[in-house]
Amino acid sequence: MGRLSGFRVTLAQVFKPKVTEHYPKEKRPKPERFHGRHVLNRYEDGMEKCIGCELCAGVCPAKCIYVRGADNPPDAPVSPGERYGFVYEINYLRCIHCDLCVEACPTEAITESKLFEFSFTNREDAIYTRDELLVDDEGRARRQPWELWHGGEDDRTSAWMRATAPSGSAEFEGRVSWSGELGFGVRLGEKGQSEESSP
């Protein structure tokens, strides 16, 4: 073989199936737990799930979420309860898509979609406001002009994954739950968090 021995690996690869994908012409289905850009969900009656509690902003390690709550107007409430998210902004120049906000959210208001293709031409576009994050009446993410969407990519926007219970029970660990659209799949009531009493 002599001088050809150096090409052994190369030659072997030539006959193997190719892994290169023609992105963006072709796209692979994304994994279930893929962390794309966020959406703010609503209930079936159109009420916003966000109550402006700022837990997402508090837990965010990149400090990219800015939330301010306000008194719900009694005649035209925005969300159930006394308080609603009056300002909700996510700065995608900072977001690291760690999903801690989704775990922290007590009402499943914020979840991550599979959308990740967005290129901004200015900083203002990079800061998504409440209007841009809120889902539309069909429960689908609102497409922003600078986002690249492909068919069906906005279908599964409301996946959430439950964290391990504080008691250490492995019951929920790694189980992904799908909450359909517009408020389907609201969590079952927890029957206590210790191992013995979990469902």
Next chain:
Amino acid sequence: MSANAVPMSQWPSDHRYTIPVAGDQDMVTVTIDDKVVQVPRGQLLIAAAQEHGTYIPRFCWHERMKPVGMCRMCLVEVEGMRGLQISCATPVVDGMVVRTESAPVKAAQDGVLEMLLINHPLDCPVCDRGGECPLQDQTLAFGPGESRYVEEKRHFAKPIPISDLVMLDRERCIQCGRCTRFAAEIAGDALIDFGGRGGHTEVITYPDEPFSSYFSGNTVQICPVGALTAKPYRFRARPWDLDSVETSCQACAVGCRGALDSTSNRLVRLLGVDSEPVNHGWLCDKGRYGYEWVHSEARVRAPGLRRGMELEVTSWPQALDAAAAALRRVRDEHGPGAIGVLGGARGTNEDAYAWARFAKGVLRTDNVDAQLADGLPADVVLGMPRATIADLDRARAIVLLGPDLKEELPVLALRVRRAAVDLGVPLIDVAARDHGLTSSAAHVIRHAPGVVQEAVDQVASIIDGITGDGPVVVVLGRPSVAEPAAATIHAASQLAKSHGARFLSALRRGNVHGALDLGLAPGFLPGRVSLDAGRDHLSATWGGTPDATGFDATGILRAAANGTIKALVLVGCDLLTDFPDRALAREALSAVERVVCVGAFPDDSAERADVFLPTGVWGEQAGTTTNLEGRVSVLRRKITPEGRTMEGWRIAAELAARLGSDWDLETVEEVQDEIAQAAPAFAGVDAALLRRARDGVVLPLADHLDEVTFVPATPGAGVSWEPLRPAADEVGNGEVAAPPAPAVALHTWSMEAPAPAAAPRDSYALRVIAARTLYGNDRVTSESPSLARLATSDARLLVSARDRDRIGVEDGTVVRVTSPRASVELPIHVDRSTPEGFAFLATNRDGAGASDLIDLDAPVTDVRVETLS
């Protein structure tokens, strides 16, 4: 609180137990969780344990209130006592062995928390308390981890407003009774109480009577859950957003310590800090919610220069040049006496010193006054024998000889009430009409305005009948601006001479005492020294002082009106609103040639300004302030000011530089050090000491050296429901170097005050009592949206029912009120506090009113009331 002083408010309510007195050195040995400790006999177990590092969970117990044992959270095991004991109502005795973490205690804590959570909603993400909630924290630390209750919780309509400032959520309430006890015990406004029984117990207000207490905000701070929330703070921020500094409130001269919170460069909350010598952790609502005005849209945030009719926005150099040129021209053409400087009682000590140095050291005019004819002569305030607020607690008797403290200095009223009600100090109320503390007084003496001789004789005979070795403390102020201060001063001088009375000043404006101490008064130089005594000492730093004593505020305005004074510098004062004689103020403003306005708001006087220089305000600028007892405490900067404002002292320094005097002062600490060196009363009170002293420093330092404390911040400070401990930036060594003796002997009051001639009564006329109310047309109230709702802006004539009937009109009828000075039309209303023959007029109201009727020369103001057509 020191280990051996148990505040009486902690005593068991029925006095069954051995009761310690403050300073009792009788220590007993107690074993708490196998730790043997020495504690004062009779101290409550929960407090003794906390002082020695064992935290017993609690909800209802508060250090400043009597124990009730309502929540049962603080159960502990005491050897030899049957069952578990509530440690908040168990005084320690010798040899006690206590366990706070044993199995029975744990089981009891689990049970109590499980029971509290049966009905407590889990809406923590929506609740303002979430994140700093004692119920959350203690459930996590001491609770069972899970609940056996799956039933639906109880539901109420929520939240319901119980006053204009406080919202009640009955679902969250755990019935600890902190709010109801505060209202009844501390504030004396028992306007909320429990109604219903068992699971249906709820906090209620009385029908048609909201919880309209001046102290309602304190209930929000001490609520251990989110049942009470403050409307101004509701949903503004979550606890982890907030950034906090400790500062002093400037809404009045008490100088309560508070923790000022901001988020995103906006002030959102002020919480009371438990300062033992001053406010005990309480704040009044005006101080607590009065931060909103700082963000008012109406504030001037850029310097202005008059061009034609309009003040045009300009640059700082241009504005300062114009102001300096105007003042220089007046001084060169007409002499320094042609310039008057008014105001300065709303800034920091550093501002006051800089303005005093600018006026007296650079311009060389002594026509300087921080008070606007609504206070007491500087000679009296600076020279009288002083008492501290803490002296009230150990006084032989307290004499109220001044305004309604609840309206003007609300937290001082709480301290006086505590001394009178809790500690049994005889309170002698000398006033013309009933006021907020009358119900706490042991002796009530009524007199006609301007006539106090008989009242003083009565006070003297009452004090003679009281035994005790404490000082007689006189709270001395201006009861009414419708009469000169002479009668009150005369009464004070007699009490000082006959009973060695000590005085607590009741002047109101935020830093009026700092302004007077630092020389913003005619005839005085910084550091409580008279012009003649301090001339040589101050000249060494300043390079010169005024040649002759100048006029006070009234004199300055008269001189301005008749053309002797050509230029006025107004430092944070609105003459047309603040000065009791509006006609004189208007005349002076229109006659004077040049007006330089330094302030925060475009007020009525500013419309006459040639140059407007905007200052930074409370929360935006660091410095120190002096409260009514002469305590210098630190003000901290919390937010970066919007726009182009400048600190007051820096404006004065810039103007001085333009008039040829470079002070070489760069930072606020340098100003503080110069004050310590130049002002005799401030000897030793330099920036380094102020930074370390926990509760500030009382002037003069040499007399109050042992009261200065250096204590590091207590761990856990920041949990607002417990008394917030004062913080200190540095851990001190616990000692203060003996201060240098004042370079010049401090001014003392001669106590010579002639009795004013008694003003004869005209039986057809009503004699006017004119004073302030807490909420009025002042900027703190009117520019704070939450407080503005509480203010009644229209002037009213308040008279007794019999006088109203004699006039023969209905309540609310507009009548013509005529004084020798002017005639105005005002609605008349019946008021139960005002006795027959008198009429009460609030001075801080918009439109025609008290300041039109008052003639500053007249010994009293009598008015005739006529019906219209």
